[in-house]
Amino acid sequence: MRIDKEKIKTILVISLSNIGDVILTTPVIDSLSKEFPQRSIDVIVGPKAEEIFRTSSLVRDTIVYDKFSPLRDKFRLIKKLRSRGYDLVIDLRNCLIPFLIRPRYRTSIKPDKDRSINYMKDTHLNKLKEIGIDTEGADFSIEIRESHKQYANSLLKPLKDEDNLASIAPGAASDNKRWMIEGFIEVARRLIDSFALKIILVGDKDDFNLAKKIEDRFPKKVLNLCGKTSIIELAAVLKNTKFLISNDSAPMHLATAINLPVIAIFGPTNHKKYGPRRKDDYIIRKDLECSPCEAAQCRYNHECLKLIKPDDVIEKVSLLIKKR
Template sequence: MPSKIDKTKIKKILLITLSNIGDVIVSFPVMDILKGEFPDAALSVVLGPKGESLLKNHPLIQQVYVYDKRQPMTKTMALLGQLRRERFDLVIDLRNTAIPFLIGAKYCTFPFLRNDPTVHMRLRHLNRLRSVVDFNAASYEKVGLYISRSDREYIDKIIREKIGHNQKFVVICPSAADHRKRWTEVGFAQLCDKLIDSYGVKVVFLGDGEGIKVVDRILAKMRNVPVNLSGQTTLVQLAELMRRSALAIVNDSGPMHLASYLDIPVVTIFGPTDPVIAAPWGKTSYFIRKEVRCPACENPQAVLEHECMKAILADEIFSAIRFTPEGVTFSQ
């Protein structure tokens, strides 16, 4: 097992996080603690190409290294050589690899710590960090997500021109990188119509790539006219818009973890993934998953519709949401 470190000797830190956007966001609490415990140390990060946009302009990150697990071995060896030359004092490896040993870190997490499959990913990361770093404070300043002035001003303009100042709005992110994690388009359409009819809120759709087409199909099924911002924001700008919203409704995806990190009330619809390890982790959250027989879950290689997703009804989610003068609450 790794030994606890002498904090006075830590000047350069490397955090190795995972590839997917959601995985990178779940590692933000680790970044918060590292910057809180070692405020004068230079922090660098290794991540996958999907998450690069989240950190590449971060003023508190000295260097962002992109590691693509599909890249040629020659490129990986070059990256290892570059990391070794940096002579990091502390390496926190959330990927659980041999990289810390290959680059000669003074202190590092142990690559053979067993991951408990019943523990949420966020807590797994914190437990791995705790194996080498003592931290006791109940909370740290949230520095993992950096939103620039230009991004805030862009969202100011979006709200002013398309949503309205002082207008309560709900962010809807109906897509997911894995299509199996997407709730039904009819369900999203029905739920959004109910929210507009009952609470008078604006509903704001966001998405990119394939998600733009998903949003278009949902809008065609709605009676009301929502605000469609799909394809018009970066991931960081989405986070700023979400920060100003009353509520986010999402699948198990990167935006769910953004809402959790920002402590925005969030509803998450789960299908084949397990909420035990991936549930929203903010202070105000609600998730729904149906325990029904689902041939698609039983045979992930087959091209089948997920009955577990189809079984979740808009009325069930709508009845769990309460808008109050103080904010959004959920009935369980």
């Protein structure tokens, strides 16, 4: 399907819910803003990730959709969206909303033929290619304001040393994506002893106690900021570090979006879909017959993660530091 671009004045993008997944949709906003400058772009997003678009100069209105909200709230939302008369709806969620609000044009709900192997950023951009929108050079869109930088600097005061900080994100959305905390503790020790680095621990409030196990071992060299930042404030914190070591998690995607080198530890999730892929990024995984299974429950006692050793991570740290 091709669209008449001259008729496009208002655009609605239906994004996703989880922070990492939403970050992977931001190149769609970047492409649309280049293709349709001076046009109005609104975004629907889940409550966890709304800040990503509320701080964006490319987005007119951020509309929060909570799938657990009462049915009457959902009807109100549909009525509101229909009243705006959108010319184009880009549906990255494959939901019923485009059918209910009746835009001039909408993207197809048919799945990407290469969805099983595509980087999710590219899968989302393919929605635009299908309707004739140029996605060449599409990039992530995370806007860090001066207030975010100032807050980050205030948090980092106890360890502030701009040439000497690394970051670690030991958490993840589910237990089956988390490398063993003992591995992170050993990696932290070697970053401190062998590379003279100080360490910032990042994540959400649910990761605080996990990260505290690392902080308690090296209290003068480690700062636990889990749960102390918003998404964009975290981006500002990460900008002060040399690199991030992370599970497959929101901080990993955020680091990718701000061009911070990432050493990503993957277990059951698909590194081809979700892993960072720039020249200064490294993915650590074990190529087992069952991996990536993408299963919520593991039948093999998480061997894909347990086989990863601290030496595997430190090897990539050494390569990264030599390159930079």
